Amino acid sequence: MSVSETASVHAGLPRILQVRTKILKKNDELAREMRAGFAAAGVRVVNVVSSPGAGKTELLTETLRQLRDRGAAVAAIVGDLETDNDARRLAASGAPVRQIMTHGLCHLEADMVQAELAAWEAEGLAVAGLQTLLIENVGNLVCPTSWDLGESLRVVLMSVTEGEDKPLKYPGLFNTADLVVITKIDLAEACRFDRAAALAAIEQVRPGVSVLETSAITGQGLDRWLAAVQ
Template identity: 65%
Template sequence: MTSTMPTTRIVEVRAGILRKNDELARGLRSRFEAAGVFVVNLVSSPGTGKTAFLEWTLTALHQRGVRVAALVGDLETDNDAQRLARSGAPARQINTHGRCHLEAEMIEAHLEGWDLEATDILFVENVGNLVCPASYDLGEALRLVLLSVTEGEDKPLKYPTMFNSADIAMITKSDLAVACEFDREAAEASIASVRPGMPVMACSTRTGAGLDEWLALLDARRHEWAAQRAAARAAGITLAAVAE
């Protein structure tokens, strides 16, 4: 007879794992805040063009003198880290070896030896998955969810937890919208139904459409975070403490 773990026990184990991750994420958030690093967590399903989008972003910011770096998660290979390094920004690969998401512990381990105070923005490219990464806080200041026009307009309805946990939604591969018969209005309605008021943008790394607008919004969010950080420090508290 095959024994199975009771459902209540499974729930308890999962709750314990998430609780540990949240504690580590709080520590990371405090560490990032102290160093003045704005952290962006990129999440999406596989094939949205996440790495191409991040490579363009890193290259553009690096050329503008912004000190950027990236951590990129995949089950295996360091292909994406090599690709992102072409931007001129430091990039490190995190291999999860079967795990479908990044965890705060992985981020902490791969920061070893990195001078955070020499970094303005740290991008974390999560594993391509719209389920597991939604539950794992990585200490980020901003979570960006990407949705490709090739995926269909109802992805937010199918994966509401991920979209509800995000701060900005980016529709990628917009140059293929007509060919894919993508209905942007329907997609935005789906997003609004699970995350009312969340900004929705669209871009194409092939044509460059929408990318300058993305950088402008990123800059605005970063400066808003910096102002909040300065106000918190003046009051003798931290943003991490305020968030709790």
């Protein structure tokens, strides 16, 4: 069909609207605003992402406990599809914790975090008075990639039990990491964990990124980790 025939069918040439807009623009803009607010208030916000079972909750519970022992004002938000089990685990540290139940959504979005912060404020907790806010994302190595939560540090966890090539399987997410933490390092020997292979895989998808090794059980590596999130 020629252009003129098309025109006669549609009684007028088709119009092209040039949009060139990011599809997640709304989230990006809110996250940018939130990041500016956190920075102005001096709140360090850490978005922790990993596969389910990599040890996010265990590490963050220990993190909250130790930072509180040091006198730091800390709090945490945790996302899961269902249950508030993780919030209860994290709250055992004594820190304020809020659970987001996503009911099927596989990641957290900036407005969900914003709503929890507002709920805290309504309860009398001054978010601007926090030193560190930990956000435990939904266990997922795909979708959290694209959703900025306004964090100042994005941490991707991988445990020694889940295979050294995880970064190669999920390059998109690992590529957005500001810091990679290898967890459950106390199990390294039992799992025949190949450290060199894991580091090489991380380097392939995020050249130059810092890598820490931790065990929330033995406390190995926690000093450097705490320094990174404080």
